[in-house]
Amino acid sequence: MIVPITGKVSYSITLDPTVWIFDDRKILLEDAFIENERKNESNEWAKLGQRWDKEVGEEKPRTDSNHNISKREGEKILKNSYVIPIKEFVNKAEIHEDAKTAVLLTENNKEVELAIDELTNGYVQFALKGKPLKEDGPIYFLYRDGSNKENPIKHVKKIVIR
Template identity: 30%
Template sequence: MSVIQVKGNVTYPITIDPSVWIFDDRKFPFENNQPVHSDVSAETQEHTLDPERVIREGRISPPTLKSEKRYEKERLMNGSFAMKLGAVLANAEPKESAVLCVFISESERTEVPLEKAMDATAHFSDAGKPLQDGGPVHFYVDGNFKKPITGVTEIEVL
């Protein structure tokens, strides 16, 4: 199954489809089972500056639309990506009384405090392809990138 139901102690039960996250601006690179955060703040700072000024000062080369599109397409086709689970769970609006998040798969239930679940990393793409083995998403909680929570079909907020 390629979608995950989010239900329980939430204002809006939702269905998430990780296959569309590739187009989400909140995604970030994820390589060798580790989030890649190198130069993310520098990239963000460059984008907040006036682009013409940055080009005039010689800090970046003037891009061409064609090369930008080709680079972005190659990055999406070959990259591995993840997102913070909290970015998605926030859409369901967990109620104030919610304290626990249960990841439910066919074979097990993994309980995680809601606060830690909101900060969990959701890995959804590897080498440009959706995760098949244990997918559609591998969840990493508490920065433990050795043992993901896999095969999740439902997330229940309690």
């Protein structure tokens, strides 16, 4: 149930989608593409805010740390389908400047080639109705625009940067 990111990266890393169910960065599958539209609309305001913070010299406190969840939240988590943006994980691997493509290795070593931007701007689905994707996972890949929401790339077992 782990997914390595290897190839033209400074750090080969291993993703463990089984722990993302309790990650604050997860997004409800049905909200992922709506949230993306909202982010695009507010992107200009966010840039202005970042510029202001830089000018003032103060950084905002981190809000991405995980917190304890209530029983009610836990029950809700175990009933929904979730995605998580892959960008932060890919950024931690530090893709080399000469890398051209990303390859998703799937079932039977089938290769699905993507542009680096398509990968970094995409989502990975790791839970369906609160359960890990054991039969056709460990993760699915979804394009940021939602164009393959009904037919995601399934059985993603490894990501190779070329």
